[in-house]
Amino acid sequence: MEGLIERANALFQELALSPNNLYLHNLHCRRISRYSDSHVHPEERDITCPRGAPPDGCLDRVVAWTLEPPPSRKGSKLVGTLRLVILARDKHQAIGIHAGTFVYLFKQFGIDPYIKYLVARSVDGFYSPPPSVDGSAAAASRSFYLGIRDSHMLVWSCTGTTVNAIVICQPKEVAVFGREASVLESLVGHPAMPLVACCGHIVQDVDAFIEVTLSAVKAVEASTRFSPDAKLHRVTKAEKDLDLGEMSGWMSEASVKLAQYSNHLTLVATVLKIEDSGISTAFHPHHTGIMDVSRIFVETSKMTLGFVQYLAKRVETQHTVLANLIAREEAKAAFQLAKDSNRVAEATARDGFAMMTIAMMTMFFLPATFFATIFAMPILGWDAESGSAMMMPQMWLYIELAVPVTTAIFLLWLALTW
Numbered sequence: 190m191e192g193l194i195e196r197a198n199a200l201f202q203e204l205a206l207s208p209n210n211l212y213l214h215n216l217h218c219r220r221i222s223r224y225s226d227s228h229v230h231p232e233e234r235d236i237t238c239p240r241g242a243p244p245d246g247c248l249d250r251v252v253a254w255t256l257e258p259p260p261s262r263k264g265s266k267l268v269g270t271l272r273l274v275i276l277a278r279d280k281h282q283a284i285g286i287h288a289g290t291f292v293y294l295f296k297q298f299g300i301d302p303y304i305k306y307l308v309a310r311s312v313d314g315f316y317s318p319p320p321s322v323d324g325s326a327a328a329a330s331r332s333f334y335l336g337i338r339d340s341h342m343l344v345w346s347c348t349g350t351t352v353n354a355i356v357i358c359q360p361k362e363v364a365v366f367g368r369e370a371s372v373l374e375s376l377v378g379h380p381a382m383p384l385v386a387c388c389g390h391i392v393q394d395v396d397a398f399i400e401v402t403l404s405a406v407k408a409v410e411a412s413t414r415f416s417p418d419a420k421l422h423r424v425t426k427a428e429k430d431l432d433l434g435e436m437s438g439w440m441s442e443a444s445v446k447l448a449q450y451s452n453h454l455t456l457v458a459t460v461l462k463i464e465d466s467g468i469s470t471a472f473h474p475h476h477t478g479i480m481d482v483s484r485i486f487v488e489t490s491k492m493t494l495g496f497v498q499y500l501a502k503r504v505e506t507q508h509t510v511l512a513n514l515i516a517r518e519e520a521k522a523a524f525q526l527a528k529d530s531n532r533v534a535e536a537t538a539r540d541g542f543a544m545m546t547i548a549m550m551t552m553f554f555l556p557a558t559f560f561a562t563i564f565a566m567p568i569l570g571w572d573a574e575s576g577s578a579m580m581m582p583q584m585w586l587y588i589e590l591a592v593p594v595t596t597a598i599f600l601l602w603l604a605l606t607w
Contacts, residue, residue: 193303193306194302194303196306197302197303197304197305197306197309198302198305200305200306200309200310201305201306201308201309202288203309214237214238214247214276214279214285214286214287215235215236215237215238215277215285215363216235216236216237216238216247216251216274216275216276216285216286216290217233217235217274217275217276217363217367218233218234218235218236218251218254218272218273218274218275219231219232219233219234219271219272219273219274219275219367219370220232220259220270220271220272220273221270221271221273221370221371221374221377222259222260222267222269222270222377223267223268223269223270223374223375223377223378224262224265224266224267224268225265225266225267225268226262226264226265227375228262228265229374229375229377230259230260230262231371231374233367234254236250236251236254238286238287238290247287247290248287248289248290248293251290251293251294252293252297255272255294255297267350268350268378269350269351269352269377269378269379269475270350270351270352270377270378271351271352271354271370271374271377271378271382271383272298272351272352272353272354273354273355273356273366273367273370273383274294274354274355274356275355275356275358275363275366275367276355276356276357276358277358277359277360277362277363278357278358278359278360284308284357294355297353298330298345298346298353298354298355299330299332299346299348299353300330300332300344300345300346300353300355301318301332301346303318304316304318304332304334304344307334307336307342308334308336308342308344308357311336311338311339311342312334312336312338313336313337313338313452313456314335314336314456315333315334315335315336315384315456315459315460316333316334316335316336317331317332317333317334318332330346330347330348331346331347331380332344332345332346333345333346333347333380333383333384335384335387335460337391337453337456339449340358340359340362340394340453341356341357341358341359341362341366341387342356342357342358343355343356343357343383343384343387344356344357345383345384347380350378351378352377352378352379352380352382352383354383356387362390365390366386366387366390369386369387369389369390370383370386372386372389373385373386373389373482375475375478376475376478376479376482378475379475379476379478379479381479381483382475382479384460384461385461385479385482385483385486388457388460388461388483388486388490389482389486391453391454391456391457391490392454392457392486392489392490392493394450394453395450395453395454395493395497396493398446398450399493399496399497399500402443402446402447402500402504403500405439405443406440406443406500406503406504406507408431409431409436409439409440409507409511410503410507412431412436413436413507413510413511413514415506415507415510416503417503433511433514433515433518434515436507436511437508437511437512437515440504440507440508440511441508443504444501444504444505444508447497447500447501447504448501450497451494451497451498451501454490454491454493454494454497455490455494457486457487457490458487458490458491458494461483461486461487461490462483462487548602549599552595552598552599552602553595553599555598556591556594556595556598557591557595560587560590560591560594561587561591
C-alpha cells in the first residue's frame, strides 16, 4: 500500500498542481453548521493566495479557518458540520492551489492519500477506499471520491458528525457548488450530503443543456424539413436559412455532449443507491431525508436519461440528413463546375477556330502579297510601252512563284499542327 501511496503523491505533484506559484489562487471556503433546534448557520470566506506567494501559499489562513470552531448557540447543541473548500482550475487545467496547502487539507480532512491518484488522472466514477487501520487521521474517517471528467471532482470524508469536502471544478462552477450546498443545508452532517448535492448539480446541468440542444435541433429540423413532425415542417418554413456546415457542427457537438451526459446520468443513478455505496447511514438521524432526496434525483436522472437517448437519436438523424444534403450540394456544385468547364472549353474552341481562320487567311494572302510587292518595284520595269491594260507576259512568272509557295506554306502548317 505504501508503494501505491508514494506513486499517487508523485503523480499528483506532477499532473494535478501548478508547476509554480506564479498564479493567483482563490479558495472559496464555506462552513455550514446545523444545531439541534434545526437552526442552520452558514459562513463563507474567500482566501486568496497572491502571485509570488511562498510554496505553502496561504497555508496559515487555511489552517486558521480549519481550526476555527463553529459558533456556539445558546440552548442548542451542534449536530452536524460541513466544511467545504471549492477550488477552481487555472488556465492550464491545474488545480488552483499551492502544493503545501493542498497536502495540509488532505491530512486535516482525513482523506485517504490514494485518492490523489484519482484526482491526478481525473478518473470518472465513484470510489470509496476501505477504512484505514494505521492510526492516522484517515483511520478515524471514511473517504469518498466522485469524478466527472472535464467537469468537476468531489473528494470528501466523514468523521462523526463533521463532513469535510473538497470540490475541484471549472471557475464558472465555483458559485454553483456553493448554492447546491445551501439548498441541502438541512441535511448537513450526513456523510452522503456532498454526494447528493453534487449529483443534484449534474442533473440540473444536464437539464440546462437539454433545453439549449433541443432548441438547436428544432432549428435544424425546420431548416432540413426532416423531423418527427414531418407534416408540420412541410408547410412551415425556417425563420432563416442556416449554413449546412454550421448546422453539422452543432449536431456533432451535441452528439458528443449527449453521450457524455448519458454517462453522467447513469453514474448518478448508480452512486445514489446509498445502501450500495459504502456509506453506512441506516442509523443516522437524517437517513430518511437523504434517502428521499436521493430517490428524487435517481428517478429524475432515469427520466432525463430516456429523453437524452431520444434526443441523441434525433441529433444522429439530423447529422445523417445534413451529410446527405452536403453531399447533394457538393454534387450540384461539381455538376455546375463541369457545365462551366464545358462552356469554357467551347469558348476556347471557338477562339481557337477564329485564330486558325486568321492564320489561314494570313498564310493565303501573305505569299502573293510578298511577290506582288516585289514585282511592283520600278527597277524591274514591268509597265508596257503601249500603256494598255492587257496582262503582261511576265504575269505568269508571278503566278508560278506565288501559288507553289502558298501551297508549300499550307502543307508545312498542316504538318506542324496535325
